[in-house]
Amino acid sequence: MAEIIFITGGQRSGKSRYAQSLAEQLSDAPVYLATAHIWDDDFQKRVDRHKSDRGEQWTTLEEEVNISKLELTGKVVLVDCITLWLTNIFYQNNSDVDLSLAQAKNEWNAFIQQYFTAIVVSNELGMGVHPENELARKFADLQGWMNQYIASLANEVVLMVSGIPVKIK
Structure with a gap:
């Protein structure tokens, strides 16, 4: 199973920079797994x-x-980021939170069956402004539940606060 280092925090908290530095310390040839849809x-x-x-x-x-x-065995992989990955799943499932959460958990479980180091970046949406509309509230719930799930499986959890890593687990 994968070794998981979960890095979470608010927008512009330094998550990606910290994760990139960590990946470069752990490997001479790290892999960047981009999940964004442009x-x-x-x-x-x-x-x-x-x-x-x-x-x-x-x-x-x-x-x-x-x-x-993806075949990632033996690699150090920076997954950037869970929020964008969940956005894609949520969009594909017509904003159905339950279906999206089930799909995300199933995909995550299959993903971590390989032996590699996953440095995982995600956003703590629940620490910011309360979403003003139903769709945004649904997504914030989905994000929070998936963050909890990944953190529960992680070997390490780091919360980024103003560019400073705070080890949680």
């Missing part, structure tokens, strides 16, 4: 910035939903 130009700029932050030693794999189909 929705607009602003998001493309964010993706481009993340890409430019990584050196040539990185291999980038892109998979929006079916992460378990």
Whole structure:
């Protein structure tokens, strides 16, 4: 089974930077697993910035939903991020929280059956502003439940606060 290092925190808390540094400490050839679907130009700029932050030693794999189909045995893999991955699942399931959570858990369980190190980035949506509409509240619930699930299986959990890693587990 995979060794899981779960890194969570608010937006711009330093999660990705910390995760990237950790991956580079653990491997000379880390893998970046990008789960994002590019929705607009602003998001493309964010993706481009993340890409430019990584050196040539990185291999980038892109998979929006079916992460378990990738062969990652023996690798150090930075999964960035669970929030974007869940967004894709939620969108595919027409915003059905229960169906999305079941699919995400099943896919996650299959994903971690390989022997590799997973450095997993996710957002703590519940620590921010209370969502103003039903769809956003449903997604925040989905995110919170999936974060709890991944954290329960993780070997380590780190909460990023203003760029400072705080070890939780």
